[in-house]
Amino acid sequence: MIPSTVTIKDVAERSGVSSMTVSRVINGSERVRPATRLRVERAIEELGYVPSRLARGLIRQKTGTLALIVPDVANPFFTLVVRGAEDVARRAGYRMLLCDTRADLDLEREVIEEMIAHRVEGMAIAPVSDRSRAHLRRVAAFGVPFVLIDRTIPGVQADAIVGDNVGGARELVEHLLRLGHRRIGFVVESDDVSTARDRRAGYFEALRRAGIDPDERLVVRTSADADGGRAGMQALLALDERPTAVFTVNNLVALGAIEAARSAALDVPDDVALVCFDDIEYASRLYPFLTVMAQPAETLGSLWTELLLQRVEGRTAGDHRLVVLPAQFKVRKSCGAVTA
Amino acid sequence: MIPSTVTIKDVAERSGVSSMTVSRVINGSERVRPATRLRVERAIEELGYVPSRLARGLIRQKTGTLALIVPDVANPFFTLVVRGAEDVARRAGYRMLLCDTRADLDLEREVIEEMIAHRVEGMAIAPVSDRSRAHLRRVAAFGVPFVLIDRTIPGVQADAIVGDNVGGARELVEHLLRLGHRRIGFVVESDDVSTARDRRAGYFEALRRAGIDPDERLVVRTSADADGGRAGMQALLALDERPTAVFTVNNLVALGAIEAARSAALDVPDDVALVCFDDIEYASRLYPFLTVMAQPAETLGSLWTELLLQRVEGRTAGDHRLVVLPAQFKVRKSCGAVTA
DNA sequence: GGTGCGGGTGGTAGCGATAACACAGTTTTT
DNA sequence: AAAAACTGTGTTATCGCTACCACCCGCACC
Numbered sequence: 204m205i206p207s208t209v210t211i212k213d214v215a216e217r218s219g220v221s222s223m224t225v226s227r228v229i230n231g232s233e234r235v236r237p238a239t240r241l242r243v244e245r246a247i248e249e250l251g252y253v254p255s256r257l258a259r260g261l262i263r264q265k266t267g268t269l270a271l272i273v274p275d276v277a278n279p280f281f282t283l284v285v286r287g288a289e290d291v292a293r294r295a296g297y298r299m300l301l302c303d304t305r306a307d308l309d310l311e312r313e314v315i316e317e318m319i320a321h322r323v324e325g326m327a328i329a330p331v332s333d334r335s336r337a338h339l340r341r342v343a344a345f346g347v348p349f350v351l352i353d354r355t356i357p358g359v360q361a362d363a364i365v366g367d368n369v370g371g372a373r374e375l376v377e378h379l380l381r382l383g384h385r386r387i388g389f390v391v392e393s394d395d396v397s398t399a400r401d402r403r404a405g406y407f408e409a410l411r412r413a414g415i416d417p418d419e420r421l422v423v424r425t426s427a428d429a430d431g432g433r434a435g436m437q438a439l440l441a442l443d444e445r446p447t448a449v450f451t452v453n454n455l456v457a458l459g460a461i462e463a464a465r466s467a468a469l470d471v472p473d474d475v476a477l478v479c480f481d482d483i484e485y486a487s488r489l490y491p492f493l494t495v496m497a498q499p500a501e502t503l504g505s506l507w508t509e510l511l512l513q514r515v516e517g518r519t520a521g522d523h524r525l526v527v528l529p530a531q532f533k534v535r536k537s538c539g540a541v542t543a
Numbered sequence: 544m545i546p547s548t549v550t551i552k553d554v555a556e557r558s559g560v561s562s563m564t565v566s567r568v569i570n571g572s573e574r575v576r577p578a579t580r581l582r583v584e585r586a587i588e589e590l591g592y593v594p595s596r597l598a599r600g601l602i603r604q605k606t607g608t609l610a611l612i613v614p615d616v617a618n619p620f621f622t623l624v625v626r627g628a629e630d631v632a633r634r635a636g637y638r639m640l641l642c643d644t645r646a647d648l649d650l651e652r653e654v655i656e657e658m659i660a661h662r663v664e665g666m667a668i669a670p671v672s673d674r675s676r677a678h679l680r681r682v683a684a685f686g687v688p689f690v691l692i693d694r695t696i697p698g699v700q701a702d703a704i705v706g707d708n709v710g711g712a713r714e715l716v717e718h719l720l721r722l723g724h725r726r727i728g729f730v731v732e733s734d735d736v737s738t739a740r741d742r743r744a745g746y747f748e749a750l751r752r753a754g755i756d757p758d759e760r761l762v763v764r765t766s767a768d769a770d771g772g773r774a775g776m777q778a779l780l781a782l783d784e785r786p787t788a789v790f791t792v793n794n795l796v797a798l799g800a801i802e803a804a805r806s807a808a809l810d811v812p813d814d815v816a817l818v819c820f821d822d823i824e825y826a827s828r829l830y831p832f833l834t835v836m837a838q839p840a841e842t843l844g845s846l847w848t849e850l851l852l853q854r855v856e857g858r859t860a861g862d863h864r865l866v867v868l869p870a871q872f873k874v875r876k877s878c879g880a881v882t883a
Numbered sequence: 884g885g886t887g888c889g890g891g892t893g894g895t896a897g898c899g900a901t902a903a904c905a906c907a908g909t910t911t912t913t
Numbered sequence: 914a915a916a917a918a919c920t921g922t923g924t925t926a927t928c929g930c931t932a933c934c935a936c937c938c939g940c941a942c943c
Binding site: 208210211212222223225226229230254255256257258259260261262263 | 898899900901902
Binding site for chain 4: 599
């Protein structure tokens with residue numbers, strides 16, 4: 204046990220050549236006589252030699268690893284991002300270090316530092332909030348290419364891939380307006396996350412276009428999870444004039460909102476209509492009643508490698524690009540027409 | 544840009560000491576005069592130096608990384624495993640390389656090879672099937688400690704953490720029996736996955752204890768995803784004497800089964816009762832009608848590091864341990880009593 | 884005033900791989 | 914036939930860091 208790792212020298216010795224020749228065989232160089240190559244390959248086989256990426260990385264100054272940093276891997280949206288990212292990274296010959304920041308700024312700083320120490324060749328980051336700016340500047344200062352995913356940050360120059368938050372939100376709200384809703388609640392997280400900001404903008408834009416004077420009391424700010432959704436919905440239902448429809452900033456918030464509505468003995472969509480951003484794949488199959496603006500999460504996860512590798516390999520030196528992926532509107536039954 | 548990475552020598556030069564002293568400062572050695580330490584720390588700060596884990600790993604023969612290899616990160620069960628694993632790995636001072644094998648044996652072999660090349664200090668593997676045996680032998684031969692999670696493999700000596708599949712399945716089926724069901728269908732994947740084998744054993748055990756002669760036609764073998772569930776349910780519904788209740792091997796299969804039942808204009812649980820292994824967190828909140836045997840996925844993901852690190856750090860040299868986590872029975876409404 | 888000791892620091896040699904060059908032997912070119 | 918080009922291989926010098934040992938210094942001790 205613990206066979207003190209076979210090195211290139213062991214292989215060289217066993218096959219009676221220098222380690223350079225072994226290196227050439229490993230790397231598929233042409234400049235090796237077939238007979239020699241065969242001897243080396245047999246020695247590799249017999250010894251079970253696997254070249255160390257550590258050593259190779261040190262001399263080549265490339266580790267072959269990328270980092271993906273997200274606020275919550277268990278969020279169904281990011282789960283798909285992760286799968287898309289892992290897949291393309293591997294196809295491109297890279298391994299992926301996954302970090303979950305738990306939406307914690309300090310933890311984010313810490314893991315970013317660790318990824319720098321690991322000399323990852325690039326990072327994809329869904330930042331916690333605008334306050335992640337300092338962390339990203341550090342990454343940039345260190346010369347590590349990175350791509351923002353899902354969320355942008357004002358003042359941070361970088362390639363970014365996001366969904367169409369303004370347009371998507373507007374479309375969802377316009378859908379509710381077409382159904383006759385006039386008092387539309389909005390449950391949203393803090394404004395220092397770009398997605399929240401943009402969806403808020405879309406919400407107001409839709410109302411303005413419809414000539415509706417927005418009522419600030421209908422906009423509730425909470426945390427971006429199910430607990431927040433529950434609290435937000437409760438707040439909306441407690442209003443004197445409660446909304447007939449509610450737009451929640453994402454899927455988890457929607458879940459909490461539905462639970463709160465049920466607790467108040469209200470039915471979705473009969474008593475209160477509901478729409479949200481992001482789909483919940485499995486839940487939607489079981490309960491196909493939630494109207495959502497589904498983002499192409501897996502695509503979002505798979506595109507970043509392309510952008511990143513263009514930077515890494517120096518194929519793109521120009522301006523930073525913002526890729527906005529169109530969201531897909533899925534009308535289901537969570538928003539009946541106003542009947543009252 | 545590309546500030547050609549600051550090295551320990553740059554720091555040494557700037558602070559007027561040797562790189563050994565800088566190394567001592569980085570590693571918190573006592574043997575450094577406070578004044579010197581201060582000078583070095585300032586230089587580190589000014590240059591933005593971050594020590595390379597590559598170089599350190601090469602000399603220390605430790606990379607500080609672990610690998611987690613699962614068949615599908617987007618499966619809600621594994622998603623939780625991933626989160627649990629990432630969390631404890633980081634707390635223990637390790638980074639985590641995540642690999643998704645897509646339940647593909649060839650891909651599994653490939654990623655395992657890559658993880659060996661990366662010199663991870665340990666792996667947690669949810670193997671594709673019993674045919675992963677060869678891959679694990681390779682890992683063992685290389686002296687890399689590993690833990691099996693969720694699935695065991697006959698003949699592979701290793702620490703393992705799994706749910707109580709036999710007991711859980713038996714309990715689910717016994718629940719159906721208590722409700723009066725006698726013809727209980729079982730939709731399961733191939734027998735070369737230990738979870739399927741064990742749940743099958745639990746299914747038969749429950750029937751046997753109840754004195755029921757099992758009908759092999761009620762056991763349908765398909766793939767372990769929603770498509771398989773759909774096909775499996777269709778097959779069961781096409782029987783002359785169709786089952787009044789169905790047990791599916793996991794949550795995704797259950798989703799497909801429900802869809803198939805609906806397509807056949809049958810209601811769950813009124814026309815056919817349904818139970819399954821694994822919960823679907825978000826779906827269950829939205830549609831709280833599925834009776835399941837929930838496994839402590841996140842715990843399963845977090846325990847492995849403990850087992851693994853005991854091996855890595857040589858704290859445990861003894862026999863391999865099998866940790867069986869009790870499953871949690873969640874009775875919801877997907878299994879009404881037999882009314883016909 | 885040697886000897887011993889421990890604190891603080893530096894020198895040197897690698898970890899395992901590859902880049903860059905060197906070089907002998909063979910083949911092609913002029 | 915000499916020069917040029919190519920083939921196949923080895924030598925050497927790192928990559929960035931740390932293990933290991935050497936060393937110098939000041940102070941206590943006998």
